[in-house]
Amino acid sequence: MAYKMPVQKYSGKINEVTIGNGLKLGGESVLPFYSFDGDIGNKPAIGMEIWDIYPESWPKCLQEIFKDVADDPAKWANFCIYNYSPDFICLKFEGASPDGLDRSPEECAEIAKKVAESVSVPLVIAGCQSNEKNAKVFTKVAEALADKNFVFLSAVESNYKEVGAAVGMAYGNIVAAESSVDLNLAKQLNILITQLGIKPDRMVMDPGCSAVGYGFEYVVTTMDRIRLAALQQNDTTLQVPMILPVSFETWKVKESVATEDDAPEWGSQEERAVGMEISTAVGVLGAGANAVILRHPRSVEVVRNFINQMTE
Amino acid sequence: MALNGMQIYKLLPQKNCKECGFPTCLAFAMKLAQGNVEAEKCPYMSDDAKAKLSEATAPPMRTVKFGAGDFEYALGGETVLFRHEKTFVNRPRFAVMFSDAMSSDEVDRKIKNVNEVNYTRISEEMHVEIAAFKCEREDKDAFISLIKKVTDSCPKVVPMIMTENTEIAEEAVRQFGDKGPILFGANDQNYEAMVNLAKDHKLLLGVTAAGKEKLYELVEKIQKAGYKELLLDAGSRNLKGTFDDMINIRRTALLSGDRTFGYPTVAFVCDMAQDKMMQLACATLFVEKYASIIVLSDIDYSIALPLFALRQNIFTDPQRPMRIEQGIYKIGAADEESPLLVTVDFALTYFIVSGEVERSKVPAWILIPDAGGYSVLTAWAAGKFNGKSIAKAVKEFEVENKLKTRELIIPGKVAVLKADIEDELPGWKVVVGTEEAATLTNFLRNYKQAAS
Numbered sequence: 096m097a098y099k100m101p102v103q104k105y106s107g108k109i110n111e112v113t114i115g116n117g118l119k120l121g122g123e124s125v126l127p128f129y130s131f132d133g134d135i136g137n138k139p140a141i142g143m144e145i146w147d148i149y150p151e152s153w154p155k156c157l158q159e160i161f162k163d164v165a166d167d168p169a170k171w172a173n174f175c176i177y178n179y180s181p182d183f184i185c186l187k188f189e190g191a192s193p194d195g196l197d198r199s200p201e202e203c204a205e206i207a208k209k210v211a212e213s214v215s216v217p218l219v220i221a222g223c224q225s226n227e228k229n230a231k232v233f234t235k236v237a238e239a240l241a242d243k244n245f246v247f248l249s250a251v252e253s254n255y256k257e258v259g260a261a262v263g264m265a266y267g268n269i270v271a272a273e274s275s276v277d278l279n280l281a282k283q284l285n286i287l288i289t290q291l292g293i294k295p296d297r298m299v300m301d302p303g304c305s306a307v308g309y310g311f312e313y314v315v316t317t318m319d320r321i322r323l324a325a326l327q328q329n330d331t332t333l334q335v336p337m338i339l340p341v342s343f344e345t346w347k348v349k350e351s352v353a354t355e356d357d358a359p360e361w362g363s364q365e366e367r368a369v370g371m372e373i374s375t376a377v378g379v380l381g382a383g384a385n386a387v388i389l390r391h392p393r394s395v396e397v398v399r400n401f402i403n404q405m406t407e
Numbered sequence: 408m409a410l411n412g413m414q415i416y417k418l419l420p421q422k423n424c425k426e427c428g429f430p431t432c433l434a435f436a437m438k439l440a441q442g443n444v445e446a447e448k449c450p451y452m453s454d455d456a457k458a459k460l461s462e463a464t465a466p467p468m469r470t471v472k473f474g475a476g477d478f479e480y481a482l483g484g485e486t487v488l489f490r491h492e493k494t495f496v497n498r499p500r501f502a503v504m505f506s507d508a509m510s511s512d513e514v515d516r517k518i519k520n521v522n523e524v525n526y527t528r529i530s531e532e533m534h535v536e537i538a539a540f541k542c543e544r545e546d547k548d549a550f551i552s553l554i555k556k557v558t559d560s561c562p563k564v565v566p567m568i569m570t571e572n573t574e575i576a577e578e579a580v581r582q583f584g585d586k587g588p589i590l591f592g593a594n595d596q597n598y599e600a601m602v603n604l605a606k607d608h609k610l611l612l613g614v615t616a617a618g619k620e621k622l623y624e625l626v627e628k629i630q631k632a633g634y635k636e637l638l639l640d641a642g643s644r645n646l647k648g649t650f651d652d653m654i655n656i657r658r659t660a661l662l663s664g665d666r667t668f669g670y671p672t673v674a675f676v677c678d679m680a681q682d683k684m685m686q687l688a689c690a691t692l693f694v695e696k697y698a699s700i701i702v703l704s705d706i707d708y709s710i711a712l713p714l715f716a717l718r719q720n721i722f723t724d725p726q727r728p729m730r731i732e733q734g735i736y737k738i739g740a741a742d743e744e745s746p747l748l749v750t751v752d753f754a755l756t757y758f759i760v761s762g763e764v765e766r767s768k769v770p771a772w773i774l775i776p777d778a779g780g781y782s783v784l785t786a787w788a789a790g791k792f793n794g795k796s797i798a799k800a801v802k803e804f805e806v807e808n809k810l811k812t813r814e815l816i817i818p819g820k821v822a823v824l825k826a827d828i829e830d831e832l833p834g835w836k837v838v839v840g841t842e843e844a845a846t847l848t849n850f851l852r853n854y855k856q857a858a859s
């Protein structure tokens with residue numbers, strides 16, 4: 096008997112969403128990287144995370160790379176673009192945190208505008224720990240960056256009305272719906288956001304992320320189920336590109352923060368942290384992520400190489 | 408292919424003698440089709456019928472074994488393509504590649520690395536399970552002495568003997584057969600001799616061919632020769648091609664129900680890139696989908712920590728989430744005055760909480776009672792995380808002897824437990840902590856100041 100390749104049928108397709116001027120996410124009609132089954136859509140994109148304040152809390156080995164530019168977000172963004180060519184920059188307003196600098200929304204908007212004017216790639220705007228504060232920050236920043244098609248990370252259950260109305264409806268940007276590793280909550284939030292009047296091709300989703308080893312099976316399983324529902328059951332509420340802020344998670348786990356004095360047997364802290372970042376990024380790409388956010392240049396290089404080899 | 412009840416009924420003697428414990432042959436056939444009873448219960452079945460039945464009722468993907476003693480491992484036996492459909496059962500095993508063409512310095516370095524990566528993560532011992540030996544010089548003595556050197560120095564690895572030369576294979580198997588090595592590889596030319604060798608020593612046999620079509624034909628021949636302890640390799644040595652092989656071989660077995668490909672597979676990540684971080688990227692993908700043996704060039708903690716952690720997660724049974732052992736855990740240089748937190752024994756929760764405590768750099772203790780392995784709110788709702796279970800842990804782990812502090816920080820989400828715990832623990836004060844672990848770092852820094 097001759098070998099017969101199994102056939103997998105798909106009935107759905109992930110929306111194609113344009114970020115900024117022409118960065119396209121999604122568009123695939125098969126499981127991630129299943130080019131033998133059909134159209135894998137656009138290449139997953141890679142963004143680099145920068146902050147509005149100097150990243151005092153980052154491990155020293157990581158600070159070292161950006162220390163000359165990290166005082167100024169516009170400089171920092173351009174340093175990344177010039178040296179590492181990410182597809183987008185994720186500008187995170189850590190300084191807006193009420194527990195920290197408590198930067199005002201107006202001030203954040205000022206900074207965002209300056210960064211946006213200086214860069215050649217699209218921005219993904221991220222907030223701080225406080226969802227309440229983020230709603231206010233996003234409103235002002237979205238206004239300052241009206242109709243740019245930038246992504247705002249993110250709208251959650253408690254602030255989606257405010258974020259959706261400002262970011263998506265009033266100021267022509269893209270809303271990221273964030274849920275915490277639960278298919279049903281993800282679906283519900285997507286529905287609520289579209290009910291505000293936001294078009295499905297004007298949103299992305301963050302289904303929740305963690306580092307490998309830290310309940311990562313829930314992340315993979317939730318993403319698997321979202322993609323299977325979108326592609327095999329043609330569930331239109333889940334046909335939304337997924338963006339995963341990998342670096343928000345991997346740089347705070349023990350494997351990445353333990354210094355060489357803390358764990359001498361583990362060897363180089365920088366390599367460990369890069370390893371956690373790469374493995375987590377590939378782990379979510381393999382489960383359907385359309386974009387990942389990273390911090391370390393080496394991770395960007397390796398993950399890009401991985402994506403190129405899988406898609407070319 | 409699976410048979411239905413009627414098809415099985417036709418294979419039975421149709422005597423309705425009831426000796427199987429069922430009133431009729433048909434009733435017995437129906438039970439067999441559901442897999443709820445063994446075919447042996449009928450004493451009158453012909454050998455031919457028995458063979459057909461065992462073929463029909465076998466799982467779509469075979470479980471095979473390699474190794475010996477404490478280092479014996481099962482591979483394969485998977486029944487689903489996605490873990491949420493049921494569970495994945497046999498985790499992939501990691502190998503490091505050696506070759507007789509390597510300098511002795513390189514061999515020594517890898518031996519050292521293999522031995523250095525050995526640690527425990529949530530009650531699972533992590534180390535490289537396999538040393539792969541590629542025979543490149545066709546020099547029997549050099550090859551044998553390499554295997555001897557590495558297996559003597561690394562007692563925890565099982566050898567994978569990689570040669571297509573049957574004479575060298577025979578000698579290697581003769582010398583190292585007691586370790587339950589993997590014999591790799593049977594190809595189109597040598598498979599008869601290799602099958603005999605594997606049969607004689609009951610070894611897992613690696614089968615290799617250039618492409619899935621050729622591999623399929625070769626496996627059919629080997630199955631006809633009567634051997635089914637196989638490990639498959641469709642010959643790809645790049646990332647994209649290997650991904651195609653892994654997915655389609657697994658789908659052929661599980662979706663098409665074709666057992667010719669119902670065997671575990673091996674991914675030679677060592678050939679896909681020189682850079683270890685790129686190898687880590689490739690290996691990550693194959694832990695998720697769907698390699699059973701992953702061969703790396705080398706190992707160190709920067710790639711072992713993520714890979715073993717990922718594997719532990721992906722191969723957790725969704726019905727039985729990972730639990731952390733109950734007890735009192737010391738974070739940093741905690742002393743008897745340091746703050747004491749309590750949370751549940753659900754491993755994920757413990758990891759997140761302990762990670763945040765570490766990040767705060769405030770030395771502290773974390774008390775883990777028996778909370779049923781649930782998350783905080785679920786454990787509380789199920790009555791597993793309350794004054795009683797926490798007080799029990801305080802006594803069992805002799806917290807009052809070990810620590811001077813009489814303050815206990817509880818998760819903010821179960822603030823309602825404060826009074827209940829204080830009732831159960833006279834002399835203690837309960838402090839309500841943060842709702843989310845993410846803000847624990849700040850909380851602890853301030854808490855420390857308030858206490859001192």
Ligand code: SF4
Binds near residue numbers: 424427430432
């Ligand atoms: S023992 Fe065999 S022959 Fe007798 S009733 Fe059962 S199935 Fe039929």
